[in-house]
Amino acid sequence: MIDTGIVILGSGMAGFGAANYLAEQGVSARIYDQRPRPGGLTSSFGSGDGFIFDEGVHISFTKSERVKALFAKSADKFEIGRVYCNNYWQGHWIKHPAQVNLHGLPTDLIVDCIKDFTAANAVEEPLVANYADWLLATYGPTFANTFPMVYTRKYHTTDASNMSTDWLGPRLYRPSLDEVLRGALEHEPLDVFYVDEFRYPTEGGFEGFIKGFYDKAKVYNNHEVVEIDPIVQIVTFASGATAAFNTLISSIPLPKLVPLIKGVPNDVLDASRRLACSQVVVVNVGVNRPVETKAQWSYFYDEDIPFARVSYRNKLAPKSCPPNCGAFQAEVYFSDKYRPLTGTPDDWIEPVIDSLISCGLIRDRSEVIHQSAIWIPFGNVIFDLERRAAVEIVQGYLDDIGIRYCGRFGQWGYIWTDAAFLSGEQAARRSLKAQGTEAPKLALA
Known part of the structure; x- marks a missing residue:
């Protein structure tokens, strides 16, 4: 493996998409992440009582055969199913x-x-x-x-x-x-949803689709970036440690990345502050029986129900729950710009359980054997009317100083897991081209 001085910031799907592509070309890279372990937003975790939850709601429905093969190799065993999701409105359940x-x-x-x-x-x-x-x-x-x-x-x-x-x-x-x-x-006569087949790791949660890439780069966790100097090409971390680079690839969310750059112009800084994203309280609820629904996830339209969407863990992979049990992950959305979080994430557990009962998904509280909440500060990009102009300013600046950006929040786009992985590949390809070591293009279909 050749070290050409490529540093990757962020160890999620985009970061490892870049690292895997570079490794395939015989180039080594270093990945730095502020978290204690790799995985980014694709991380999964055990609750200690037999439930496994994801950091957010994830499935893979890529149509790329190459990405399917890469994810399959990473996860080893995975579930394949036909997507069925539905909608709840004022006591009515209808197909999506x-x-x-x-x-x-x-x-x-x-x-x-x-x-x-x-x-x-x-x-x-x-x-x-x-x-x-x-x-x-x-x-x-x-x-x-x-x-x-x-x-x-x-x-x-x-x-x-x-x-x-x-x-x-x-x-x-x-x-x-x-x-x-x-x-x-007629009752459900059509199948027109853009998602058909889904895949999900059999064991260990969605993180199984990325774990197989952890050895594709030298990974340094617990490294929070506090400054990036694009002139001398040095990244400084909160610990005082530094990392030199010839090329920098970042999946750090743009509003966090831009203020870290030494000498960033005020207009670029102002543009980064105009970028809006949702934040999510994910409430996890485990019950002492399998969730009885055909759907893998559901959408909720009543405004008095706090969550917008719920996924059903045992419908994605039965081993995500203890035997003969089920679990819900309910998403409640906020944003600094439009709807700041009220209370704490844990304060939303009871309102979520109340609504799960009112919808008939839980019979009563005696069924609940697990409850917890996760706070996700970056949920989804909000495509408000300020986004396009602000993104053009920020990305134009990053292009000018040679920082390659990738991932949902690095690109500031509405992209799914496979697209995030491929965006990392594209950033890596651009990096090699800039270094004069461009490899043959991979098919991105």
Whole structure:
């Protein structure tokens, strides 16, 4: 292995995507992370009572055969399943996506949704300036205001009118009138969700998909970065230790990375402060029986229910729970910019259990045998109307000083696990090219 002076900051999927690519090219790298062990946001942990939880809700549904093979080699054994997720609204459970699964909802609501959908789609060139406009133009006001507008406030912590449409991609299905009608008249007639197959490690939680890469670089944990000097090419850590680099690859969230850079211009610093992300309280609840649902996860639209989404641990991998037990991971979203955390993460445990009972997922508190909460300061990028301009300023500056960025929060994008891994590869490839040692491109399909 050749040491060309490449330093990687962050030991999550993106960091190890970079490290693995470099190792495949015969290049060694050093990874530094402030946490006591590698894994980043893909970390999993045992609760001590037989439950294994992830730091957030993760599954793999990559369509890249190469990434599938890499993850499979890392995890050794994994579950493969057909994705089924559903929605809860005012006592009704309907398949996801709701726009083609209205069957079973109140008749008046269905009629109004269809009337509005028809009228909205008769407008040939609707004016779309933000996400709210897009929702109204795509679905009409009844559906938009009942479902995605509410979910946006719960999940993104801001109104749809304050969000762009940059992030949509395949995430919100645009149905035909035939599909809306069929889904209103029949029970679950269509499979149109953009996720089909999922994979999840059989044992040890989602971290199994990254553990196999831990030996692809020299990993230094408990190394919190306090300064990056791009001129003399030195990273300084809280301990006083330093690391020299020829090339720096970072998956550190941009609002944390930029203030660390010595000599950063004020306009770049100001732009980094305008970047918004959600923060998550993940409430873990274990029960003394398997969770009885077909779904791997569910979305919740009622505003009096604190969580936006719940995943079911034993539906992803039975060995994530003790025998004959089940568990929930419920996500409650906040943000410094729009909805600051009230109380402490533990304060949300009881409200979550109350709502799980009210939804019928837990019968009563006697079933609960585990409860805990995790605070995740970086949950999802919020695509508010300030994001694009701010990201262009920050990334333009990083490009100018030669810092390669990758990962969800390094790129400040809405990317999944496989895309984060591939973004690390891309950063590594750019690094080798800049050093004059570019390797043949890998297929990114």
